[in-house]
Amino acid sequence: QQPVQSPQAVILREGEDAVINCSSSKALYSVHWYRQKHGEAPVFLMILLKGGEQKGHEKISASFNEKKQQSSLYLTASQLSYSGTYFCGTGSRGGSNYKLTFGKGTLLTVNP
Amino acid sequence: GAVVSQHPSWVICKSGTSVKIECRSLDFQATTMFWYRQFPKQSLMLMATSNEGSKATYEQGVEKDKFLINHASLTLSTLTVTSAHPEDSSFYICSANSQRIDYEQYFGPGTRLTVT
Numbered sequence: 001q002q003p004v005q006s007p008q009a010v011i012l013r014e015g016e017d018a019v020i021n022c023s024s025s026k027a028l029y030s031v032h033w034y035r036q037k038h039g040e041a042p043v044f045l046m047i048l049l050k051g052g053e054q055k056g057h058e059k060i061s062a063s064f065n066e067k068k069q070q071s072s073l074y075l076t077a078s079q080l081s082y083s084g085t086y087f088c089g090t091g092s093r094g095g096s097n098y099k100l101t102f103g104k105g106t107l108l109t110v111n112p
Numbered sequence: 113g114a115v116v117s118q119h120p121s122w123v124i125c126k127s128g129t130s131v132k133i134e135c136r137s138l139d140f141q142a143t144t145m146f147w148y149r150q151f152p153k154q155s156l157m158l159m160a161t162s163n164e165g166s167k168a169t170y171e172q173g174v175e176k177d178k179f180l181i182n183h184a185s186l187t188l189s190t191l192t193v194t195s196a197h198p199e200d201s202s203f204y205i206c207s208a209n210s211q212r213i214d215y216e217q218y219f220g221p222g223t224r225l226t227v228t
Contacts, residue, residue: 002155030215041205041219042156049215087155091215097144097161097169098209100217104155 001026003090005103012078012110020106022088023070030091031071032100033062037084045073045086075108083110115139116208118220125196126228132192133223135206141186142208146217147179150203162189196227 003024010018022031030049034042046055048064048071055062059076075082085107089100115138125131135145144163148156160176162168162183170176180192189208193200203224207217 032215032217034219039222039224041222044216044218047215089156089217097163098215099146099158099161101158102155 002101003088003103005106009107014110014112015077018075020073020086027068028090032089033073034087035084078110080110114218116218116220118223122224124226127197128195130194132190135189135220137187137208140210144209145189146207147191148205198227201227
């Protein structure tokens with residue numbers, strides 16, 4: 001089942017903050033966040049596995065709610081390099097394999 | 113660490129021909145590799161999951177006779193698009209799952225396929 005991302009797009013000025021949400025109607029095994037720039041492959045940002053978990057790196061952080069049905073990605077003091085499409089991927093087990101189902105993406109544009 | 117390469121970066125072929133795309137994990141052993149297809153401005157759609165030495169598991173709606181996947185070793189998986197047609201034109205991306213970190217997937221740079 002594809003997770004729902006919101007917003008679909010957001011435009012920021014450099015230095016502003018943004019929040020991107022990823023939600024599901026069922027409890028998730030895990031949430032993975034990626035950023036993809038045009039014509040390039042997605043770049044791994046972080047993974048959350050436990051309900052109530054929060055983690056971050058530099059000015060990008062993410063949370064996973066207690067019920068494991070929603071995750072949010074927080075971009076603080078955005079930089080021009082943050083521009084791109086952000087995808088959340090939700091993990092599930094199909095037989096013996098662990099696979100990701102991606103949301104439709106959130107296009108983030110950071111302007112000077 | 114955790115670098116995945118793909119070859120070629122782009123390919124243009126004529127309708128009816130076959131194209132092979134390679135995916136390699138350069139600095140780790142990948143027990144599982146995944147193949148995705150992405151159309152312009154759309155999300156990544158999982159096509160199939162391959163485990164070293166066994167048959168690939170295809171997602172619903174993906175023709176396994178058209179998209180042949182071979183995972184010959186812990187560092188190499190190949191996707192062959194057989195009898196390609198213009199509607200197969202897309203961005204094909206592989207990812208690999210590290211044995212060291214169970215759930216993280218690392219993506220290759222992608223292959224742009226154009227069928228004329």
